[in-house]
Amino acid sequence: MTTKGPLMTSPEKTSPDPTSPKTTSSGITPPENVRRVACVGAGVIGGGWVAHFLARGYDVTAWDPAPGAAQKLRRLVDAAWPALTSLGLAEGASADRLTVAATLEQAVADAEFVQESAPEKLDLKRDLLARLDAATPPGVVIASSTSGYPMTDMQTTAADPSRLVVGHPFNPPYLIPLVEVVGGERTDAAAVAWAARFYESAGKSVITMDNEVPGFIANRLQEALWREALHMVANGEATVRDIDLSITEGPGLRWAVMGPMLTFALAGGEGGMAHMLDHFGPSLKSPWTRLEAPELDTELYDAVVTGCDEAAGGRTIADLVAERDQGVIEVLRATGRLGREGGAR
Numbered sequence: 537m538t539t540k541g542p543l544m545t546s547p548e549k550t551s552p553d554p555t556s557p558k559t560t561s562s563g564i565t566p567p568e569n570v571r572r573v574a575c576v577g578a579g580v581i582g583g584g585w586v587a588h589f590l591a592r593g594y595d596v597t598a599w600d601p602a603p604g605a606a607q608k609l610r611r612l613v614d615a616a617w618p619a620l621t622s623l624g625l626a627e628g629a630s631a632d633r634l635t636v637a638a639t640l641e642q643a644v645a646d647a648e649f650v651q652e653s654a655p656e657k658l659d660l661k662r663d664l665l666a667r668l669d670a671a672t673p674p675g676v677v678i679a680s681s682t683s684g685y686p687m688t689d690m691q692t693t694a695a696d697p698s699r700l701v702v703g704h705p706f707n708p709p710y711l712i713p714l715v716e717v718v719g720g721e722r723t724d725a726a727a728v729a730w731a732a733r734f735y736e737s738a739g740k741s742v743i744t745m746d747n748e749v750p751g752f753i754a755n756r757l758q759e760a761l762w763r764e765a766l767h768m769v770a771n772g773e774a775t776v777r778d779i780d781l782s783i784t785e786g787p788g789l790r791w792a793v794m795g796p797m798l799t800f801a802l803a804g805g806e807g808g809m810a811h812m813l814d815h816f817g818p819s820l821k822s823p824w825t826r827l828e829a830p831e832l833d834t835e836l837y838d839a840v841v842t843g844c845d846e847a848a849g850g851r852t853i854a855d856l857v858a859e860r861d862q863g864v865i866e867v868l869r870a871t872g873r874l875g876r877e878g879g880a881r
């Protein structure tokens with residue numbers, strides 16, 4: 537299930553709504569009315585989350601146990617602020633609305649949402665989430681930025697695991713819209729739904745998973761690509777530069793506009809994904825087998841073709857070609873790779 541949040545550059549749509557009721561009858565703040573966010577762990581990702589939430593007009597309280605963490609965090613926010621200002625800040629947004637708390641308990645005492653971004657170590661996450669659960673007001677959703685641990689494995693020691701969700705961001709969280717949201721076996725579905733709505737109202741694009749997909753969705757795709765890249769480097773088949781150029785000068789340009797499914801539907805010309813599978817399916821058997829391929833049975837074939845039709849949403853192949861081409865040109869221009877005469881350098 538995928539929902540697209542408001543554009544990152546439309547802050548007026550996403551700043552907390554001061555006119556709506558502050559809490560529901562259960563005492564939980566509706567996601568759109570959250571004003572106070574706590575960020576626990578303030579490194580690359582936690583700091584990025586802090587910058588994002590400040591730019592969206594929230595009051596942010598942060599905590600990180602490392603010596604000098606407060607200064608490091610303020611440097612990170614200061615460095616991100618010009619870009620965030622040029623993209624457009626939410627009304628009332630200010631870097632001064634950041635408080636660095638002395639203890640974890642102080643950081644979350646008043647929070648209406650908690651984002652945990654501590655190091656990727658399972659035992660540490662387990663203990664920290666249990667500690668956060670003990671210190672955070674009842675019912676408040678606590679999200680982990682983990683890039684791969686299933687919440688089921690992290691929520692084992694928390695007294696109330698029902699409010700613990702994964703909210704996996706992409707670096708830097710203040711620029712890349714996507715957040716992958718999923719609960720664990722002991723998470724309440726309402727907490728997952730609440731988190732998805734909260735991230736949307738905070739300007740993010742959200743993918744919600746109903747089950748714990750190993751590696752989530754986007755990271756699993758990235759990991760598959762990266763695994764192959766590392767094999768090629770290890771075998772002397774490609775250099776690191778070859779790997780990066782192969783994406784930035786190749787498929788990466790299209791992927792900024794259209795995902796891998798619709799991109800390949802266009803490889804089938806007027807025949808779309810169905811022709812693409814008929815034409816290239818047999819020759820892809822070899823690389824798919826090397827990678828332990830899925831069987832391209834009728835079910836998978838139909839799912840891919842139907843999924844592409846749905847994603848096209850009534851747009852014709854010609855519409856999609858025009859949209860892709862325009863988007864690629866804009867990406868080339870935006871990344872300074874357009875020559876004076878408008879051609880790619």
Ligand SMILES: NC(=O)C1=CN([C@@H]2O[C@H](COP(=O)(O)OP(=O)(O)OC[C@H]3O[C@@H](n4cnc5c(N)ncnc54)[C@H](O)[C@@H]3O)[C@@H](O)[C@H]2O)C=CC1
Pocket residue numbers: 576577578579580581582599600601602605652653654655656660664681682683684704705706707
């Ligand atoms: N770096 C990346 O590209 C991405 C990382 N993530 C996830 O975000 C989380 C944080 O990763 P990074 O920011 O890259 O790591 P980092 O090493 O930059 O930051 C981790 C921070 O956590 C602090 N910390 C250490 N022990 C702590 C504790 N017990 N409680 C609270 N904070 C503690 C550290 O002082 C440090 O500032 C991980 O779960 C990671 O998988 C998710 C998406 C992308």
Ligand SMILES: C[N+](C)(C)CC(=O)CC(=O)[O-]
Pocket residue numbers: 683705706707755758
């Ligand atoms: C490298 N990483 C696995 C931590 C990356 C992510 O989790 C997401 C990202 O920013 O690409």
